[in-house]
Amino acid sequence: MTDRRNRPLSPATRLAQALKYVDERTGALVPPIQPTATYARDADYGKRRDFIYRRDGNETVELAEAIIADLEEAEACLLFASGMSACHAIIDALGTGDHVVVPEVMYHGVLAEFRRASALGRLEVSHYRAADLDDLRAQMRPGETTLVWVETPNNPDWDVTDIAAAAAIAHEAGARLVTDCTATPPCATRALEHGADISFHSATKYLGGHSDVTAGALSVRETGAFWQALAERRMLHGTVLHSFDAWLLIRGMRTLPLRYARQSESAMKIARHFDGHPGVARVLYPGLPAHPGHEIAKRQTGGQFGGMLSLVIRGGERAAIDVARGCALFYPATSLGGVESLIEHRKTVSGEGFRVDPALLRLSVGIEEADDLIADLEQALARVTG
Structure with missing residues (x-):
């Protein structure tokens, strides 16, 4: 035995x-x-x-x-x-x-x-x-x-x-x-x-x-x-x-696996929701099957793709900044991986000389309810893109 x-x-x-x-x-x-x-x-x-x-x-x-x-x-x-x-x-x-x-x-x-x-x-x-x-x-x-x-x-x-x-x-x-x-x-x-x-x-x-x-x-x-x-x-x-x-x-x-599993699940839900959204030109997230690195990421992460994704907003840099400013739940802050969700206009933070789409918003998904985060992004997009 x-x-x-x-x-x-x-x-x-x-x-x-x-x-x-x-x-x-x-x-x-x-x-x-x-x-x-x-x-x-x-x-x-x-x-x-x-x-x-x-x-x-x-x-x-x-x-x-x-x-x-x-x-x-x-x-x-x-x-x-x-x-x-x-x-x-x-x-x-x-x-x-x-x-x-x-x-x-x-x-x-x-x-x-x-x-x-x-x-x-x-x-x-x-x-x-x-x-x-x-x-x-x-x-x-x-x-x-x-x-x-x-x-x-x-x-x-x-x-x-x-x-x-x-x-x-x-x-x-x-x-x-x-x-x-x-x-x-x-x-x-x-x-x-x-x-x-x-x-x-x-x-x-x-x-x-x-x-x-x-x-x-x-x-x-x-x-x-x-x-x-x-x-x-x-x-x-x-x-x-x-x-x-x-x-x-x-x-x-001590709580890393619990937090990360929740953040991965919510990020996937957000990525799927905004993939093909009229206000979003591209969703960058390895968890989406259409992502070029999806299979490699799946193998390297065991299918937990993480809480990080980026949205490229239609309308360019000004529209992207206005979407970030218009969010009520996402904090406009730099960092990632925390329990609270963050949104960042990456070009503003990285400055000149670093290759990044000027309309890119980086999202760090926290442990809040995913539907609340989706609704927050929707209202911010609606204000900017109509």
Whole structure:
């Protein structure tokens, strides 16, 4: 007879119980916040644990990292004070003159960092069309390219890149593959299983889920010299995640599968409703069967396509801004993955120099009733487009 007590636990169960955390001294089920900035050594002047100073991390951060590593099936995870600080650590750890390949369309902050490194002569940067594996392959320099960056689905067009195929292309050329799957967190997409070397997430978004923390996570299949370089930069730059933010992140992750399932379901309902709508030129959402990356997204997410979609509004940029302004339930705010729904005119936020349709509105669908959100968008569209 199978001992049911030893059966493997699902990721949702492990998340809900924060890896079955129990305080050994008190029996408390909620992890504590460790705020100390420094640690006393023992009587022999040895380290009591791995921590000696706040920039090394602490127990609260360590637990949050362990939860993410478990969810990603990673060897290790590092948490940073923001998604951008995590991305900057990767860029900073690359060697001077290294060749990297990144998408033409991706999160504008990270793209700006690569452009800055290129302008300073730190890196050679080539660009490929997101989701176009032939173009990715054409940009590679075997033996010279050191890093390939994949964002999937990419922000804000939601094109889908086959991670396994991209990993094969990168590895064949001797490069590492970094994936940004922030829009499809590891309860849906575990990029390391598909061959990625480093999985990046802006933990500010779905992992935290409550718009009250900024954080970035880097998880790896294997630790090594590059991993140590990332940890060293985090320590020297002082960009480790703060204790209270780590505690908020742990709290948020315990409900991640529930939130994400609800957001995916509602986003699908909204996408279907506005697909073919007279006021909407295009709906960009991988969950729609007509989306070019639908089958890849289905395979990589297990059919949970996420809460992010974009609407291209008929009437151009002014009409799109007016629709965003006319919404009563959607907050006109930047970010994604929280429990409240957000609407953003992407061109206004990303500014000039980033390729985005001027009539594109990016939606982050929260956990509200989907029919209420649809009615809100309908009334805003009716005011603008008639």
